[in-house]
Amino acid sequence: MQNFVMSMLWFWICYFAVTMIGVLHTVFNIYVLKMSPMDETGMGEGYEKTKPWHPLYNIILFSIFGWLYMRGLSVPTLKEALVTGGIWAGVCIIVDVIGWVIIKHPWSLSFKEFYINYQPWITLIYLVIFVGPVIGYLFV
Template identity: 90%
Template sequence: MQDFAMSMLWLWICYFMVTIVGVLHTVFNIYALKMSPMDEKGMGEGYEKTKPWHPLYNVILFSIFGWLYMRGLSVPNLEEALITGAIWAGVCIIIDVLGWVIIKHPWSLSFKEFYIHYQPWITLIYLVIFMGPVIGYLFV
């Protein structure tokens, strides 16, 4: 039986960690590898070079946190994993549009940048977020 509070706890910890890993990777590229930073013309090489790595961060971390959540259930099953994955993906889609597109900040993107220029990475990311609890379930 689903434990919504624990599901959200693991989701938010994982989402925060994935975001931090992505930001740190970008900062590393800019400062250690001397790649160009974001400017008024675009996201810059430091960020652009991290894009292919984003699905990898997500599949690793969301699978670990999916496993942590699924192992905490009294009777984990595939249906719970699929429901949890759908909820996690849905929440992340909503938070991403708010946090990366609608709310303006130095690293915010336009709808076009986030949903067109960030392909295929954003689609792969949402797919692996959905699959995280399923992969976690397979290891329980």
């Protein structure tokens, strides 16, 4: 049986962890590897070089956190994993548009930068977030 509170707890911990890994990877590229930072003309090499890694961070972490959630259910099912994946991907899409596009900050992106220029990575990320709980279920 779905436990929405626990599902959201595991989701938010994972979302924060994935975001921090991506930010730290970018900062590492800029300050340690001396890649160009984000500026008025674009995202900069420091960020651009992290893009292919984003789906990898997400598939690893969302599968682990999907497993943590699924093993906490009394009787985990494939249906529960699919529902959880759908909820997680849906919440992520809404939070991303608010946090990375609508709310302006030094690392915010335009709609085009986030949903067009960030292809295929953003689509792969949403797919692996959806699949994460299913992979977790397979290991329960």
